[in-house]
Amino acid sequence: MINELDHLVLTCRSIEQCKDFYTRILGMEAVMFNNGRWALLFGEQKINLHEYGKEIEPKAHLPVPGSLDLCFIVNKPIQEVLSHLEEENVHVLEGPVTRTGARGEIISVYIRDPDLNLIELAVYL
Numbered sequence: 001m002i003n004e005l006d007h008l009v010l011t012c013r014s015i016e017q018c019k020d021f022y023t024r025i026l027g028m029e030a031v032m033f034n035n036g037r038w039a040l041l042f043g044e045q046k047i048n049l050h051e052y053g054k055e056i057e058p059k060a061h062l063p064v065p066g067s068l069d070l071c072f073i074v075n076k077p078i079q080e081v082l083s084h085l086e087e088e089n090v091h092v093l094e095g096p097v098t099r100t101g102a103r104g105e106i107i108s109v110y111i112r113d114p115d116l117n118l119i120e121l122a123v124y125l
Contacts, residue, residue, distance in 0.1 A: 007046040011063040017114040065115035078107050
């Protein structure tokens with residue numbers, strides 16, 4: 001029945017800090033839609049941004065910053081990803097390590113976004 005993920009919602013404390021991190025560090029595109037709402041575009045998906053305490057209805061039962069674990073597949077070798085993170089002074093929590101993605105084995109590195117969500121950056125082997 002389910003074919004693909006269209007978008008998800010990220011609750012953050014600061015939309016500006018969130019946009020900066022996801023565009024500058026992860027290369028997503030920030031776009032405004034529907035009268036001032038923000039989203040982050042990448043590939044054929046998007047992440048809608050909700051500011052904590054000002055969420056759009058309907059919303060998750062308990063939307064809180066820092067509650068997500070997200071894995072993004074990157075289009076660069078993992079060593080280039082590590083070099084970029086180092087240039088941007090982003091702390092790598094773990095990795096590179098081998099994990100299992102939706103389609104098989106991946107090499108991953110883990111970082112945190114400004115709200116302390118766990119972000120996994122991975123490349124398929």
